[in-house]
Amino acid sequence: MMNYIFLQEAAPGMMNNQLIMFALVILVMYVFFFRPQMKRQKEERKFQQEGLQKGMRVVTTSGIHGKILEVQDNILIIESENSRLKIDRAAVSKEQSASYLPDEKKDKKAKKEEKEDEK
Template sequence: MNLIPLLQQAASGGSFVPLVALGLIFVIFYVFIIGPQKKEQKKTQEMIAGAQKGDKIITIGGIHGVITSVKENTIILKVDDGCKLEMNRSAIATVLLDEKTKANRLENTPEKASLLSSLFGKKKEKKAEVSDAEKPQPPDFAGESK
């Protein structure tokens, strides 16, 4: 009995499964590794591009300082009273913002519409602040008799 034709039939019928497995592995890598890394890189680029005069930063070398001047590709960093360093923007590791600066920058940034709201035309409504006179008051039980 010759087994070669049987083996050839078995090998030709199962060639689709490894391709699906390879595609599934690529999807898993994209979802868990490539996608989050792109998101983090975009966030870092926005942070570097948003660095302004007066921001406290930490460089990738560990130098702490305050930005005194911003140029197209470089910044001038004040490290001490008489010490200024000129560095590439790419040397910024972290921008340290206090609460006031964070609040001011969040107020000035335009609000991004979500995908669903842009598709269905629903807009976010801001809640109107209610004054103390308009707020419902709890019942006064002091006047009741026992």
């Protein structure tokens, strides 16, 4: 009885349907997972090579926030909380300059007000 079940032949169109479904699954995975990840990596590499400039606020891949003080060939010197760090260009993950600007202006205003209050 078991030999009979294992020796049955698949329906003629069944194999084609399975191949089509398998190909569709691979296509969906490529479109929704692999392609966006490759695009993000390409943009990050371009930013690391061409987009880094003195004065930018950046975040490293390890999560350190800082301001670029000096740009050399493959090395950046960043300032983070009154300390200077020498890092590789590849360690920069993204720019944070836009998110810091309003805070810096608020900090400057607060410092000016404190100085005026002291006088």
